[in-house]
Amino acid sequence: MSDFEHVFEKPPEGAAADWTIPQNWRAYTEVEHQTWDTLYARQMNILPGRAADVFLRGLEALDLNTGGIPDFGLMNAKLQALTGWTVVCVPGLVPDEVFFDHLANRRFPSGQFIRKPDQLDSLQEPDIFHDVFGHVPMLTDPDFAAYMQAYGQGGQRAAGLGMLPNLARLYWYTVEFGLVQDPDGLRIYGAGIVSSATESVFALEDSSPNRLGFELERVMRTLYRIDDFQQVYFVIDSIEQLKRETLQDFGPIYQRQNGAEAIAIDAILPTDKVYTRGTQAYAGKGGRFAA
Numbered sequence: 001m002s003d004f005e006h007v008f009e010k011p012p013e014g015a016a017a018d019w020t021i022p023q024n025w026r027a028y029t030e031v032e033h034q035t036w037d038t039l040y041a042r043q044m045n046i047l048p049g050r051a052a053d054v055f056l057r058g059l060e061a062l063d064l065n066t067g068g069i070p071d072f073g074l075m076n077a078k079l080q081a082l083t084g085w086t087v088v089c090v091p092g093l094v095p096d097e098v099f100f101d102h103l104a105n106r107r108f109p110s111g112q113f114i115r116k117p118d119q120l121d122s123l124q125e126p127d128i129f130h131d132v133f134g135h136v137p138m139l140t141d142p143d144f145a146a147y148m149q150a151y152g153q154g155g156q157r158a159a160g161l162g163m164l165p166n167l168a169r170l171y172w173y174t175v176e177f178g179l180v181q182d183p184d185g186l187r188i189y190g191a192g193i194v195s196s197a198t199e200s201v202f203a204l205e206d207s208s209p210n211r212l213g214f215e216l217e218r219v220m221r222t223l224y225r226i227d228d229f230q231q232v233y234f235v236i237d238s239i240e241q242l243k244r245e246t247l248q249d250f251g252p253i254y255q256r257q258n259g260a261e262a263i264a265i266d267a268i269l270p271t272d273k274v275y276t277r278g279t280q281a282y283a284g285k286g287g288r289f290a291a
């Protein structure tokens with residue numbers, strides 16, 4: 001089901017049955033540690049005033065700025081004490097059912113590799129900066145921690161019901177590209193945005209994309225793109241709202257989703273709460289793969 005390019009068919013050499021591999025922190029080179037520091041510093045120039053308070057507080061709590069790529073052993077001691085989550089290393093994208101099983105057990109699968117210095121912005125697959133800087137700070141929040149575990153449990157059930165595409169859209173428009181209404185304006189909590197220097201600005205300030213109020217079943221029907229800025233961002237009122245919405249029984253929701261038509265990526269429905277009616281000027285520029 002995954003939208004990413006290559007997903008392994010079976011655990012590669014050296015991986016355990018659950019696809020985890022040792023982080024092997026000592027093997028990282030000086031250049032790789034410097035790449036982490038460069039990416040971290042660049043984001044911290046942009047994110048104050050753009051990232052949600054909950055994200056910035058999580059980043060602070062995990063202390064990921066001690067110089068170089070975080071050692072999972074040290075980071076996990078802090079994370080586990082906060083919400084019971086730990087980060088495990090995987091060789092790359094893992095099959096959906098493996099991914100869901102880890103989430104359902106409060107384990108977040110992170111890539112082990114970091115992008116090359118000459119490809120800071122052209123990331124095809126989630127590297128350790130996307131996964132750890134982007135995703136992990138949110139796991140220090142109890143409501144988000146509960147949401148991600150519920151997502152994993154929901155994924156295991158959805159797989160059997162043919163609902164993975166709907167669930168992947170929910171993940172995409174919250175965990176990866178979600179915005180939240182903070183006291184002083186819209187803020188970023190989605191990992192795909194918060195780990196990107198360019199999209200952190202585009203998502204909040206560009207007039208091209210739509211920004212619409214989050215509505216669970218509407219989001220589950222909305223198509224998305226995987227290789228360029230989003231054409232729509234959904235805004236939640238609070239992280240607690242996400243948790244509340246996913247702790248309900250998805251059975252009836254899956255019933256309704258089954259026959260429902262997908263919603264075009266740039267559509268604005270009469271029922272939508274509209275924060276920004278985008279121009280889609282950016283989207284018009286290039287042909288991109290629609291998922």
Ligand code: HBI
Pocket residue numbers: 001002003090092093094095096099109110111126167168171
């Ligand atoms: N595997 N390692 C890894 N990381 C992901 O974010 C990931 C994955 N496999 C599948 C997947 N994401 C998406 O298809 C989810 O929507 C399930």
Ligand code: FE
Pocket residue numbers: 126130131135176191192
């Ligand atoms: Fe991600």
